[in-house]
Amino acid sequence: MFEVGVIEEAGAAEVALDPIRARLLALLAEPHSATSLAAIVGLPRQKVNYHLKTLESHGLVELVEERRKGNVTERVLRATAASFVISPAALAAVQPDPSRSPDKLSARWLLAVAARLVKEVGQLITGAARAGKPVATFTLDGTVRFASAADRAAFAQELTAAVTALVSRYHDESAPGGRDHRVIVAVHPSIKPRADQAQTEIAAQTETRES
Structure with missing residues (x-):
């Protein structure tokens, strides 16, 4: 299981955003069967199994093992990642384009650049996984x-x-043989964990007054 998975297809994004399936994905950070999940979420096993098959068809969960119980084979599944991000590639028609209005002081341009970062790194991860190779990256966070x-x-x-x-x-x-690497440096006000919308707005207003 990967720590972070990237959802690049619109269909997979739609599936993952369904509240029930999102909860199942969270629970599947640990292996579960449809039966054990049904007991946790309070839904019929058949309905849970339907959701699991949908998640599996989009590569969001994977088979861990099959257990034989009498005449029934119980499938144990696990999420393919502990957490997921949705790439702008999943919303191709409306994905941000940082080249349209570059402005180093614009928070929205920063968001567009960050979205491109998610898209490009997601594509690199997908390609590297298929080729069985690592991705050369470096990150600073402070x-x-x-x-x-x-x-x-x-x-x-x-x-x-x-x-x-x-x-x-x-x-x-x-x-000769060189390869371009994108360099992104960003500075933005930090937000405390579990900050609500009011706190975010206050931080933005404070920034405006100081500027």
């Missing part, structure tokens, strides 16, 4: 607390200069 909006702006300027210098040093347009 938090910085700014004393003021002015400090935040100064940080952004210094970060831009540092990254630009680093890219200039290592970028080789004519390198």
Whole structure:
């Protein structure tokens, strides 16, 4: 089982977003049969089995083992990942396009870039899995607390200069056998766990006043 699975097909996204199937997916982080799941969710085994077959047909769950009980064969299933993200590729007609309105100070442009990141890394993971090869990636994730909006702006300027210098040093347009790598650096206000909509709006209003 993977830690994170990427849903790239519209049909699989529709299936995963169904409330009952989403709950079954969460429970299937551990192996279960239709019978054991039915007892947990309070639904008839036949109905649970129908949902499981639908999830399995879209590659969201997989067979772990089959147990023979008398004249019945019990299928034990598990989710193919502990959690899932839906790629913008599943909404091809309306997926964000960061090239349409690039604006380094726009939160919506950041969202469009992040969506492209999910799409591209998802495609890399899928392709690498088929080829049996790893994906070469590197990730930094941290938090910085700014004393003021002015400090935040100064940080952004210094970060831009540092990254630009680093890219200039290592970028080789004519390198034989070289491969382009996308570099994304983002800074945004952090949100505390279980923050509700009101907290999010307050954070946004505070950012607006400081700016």
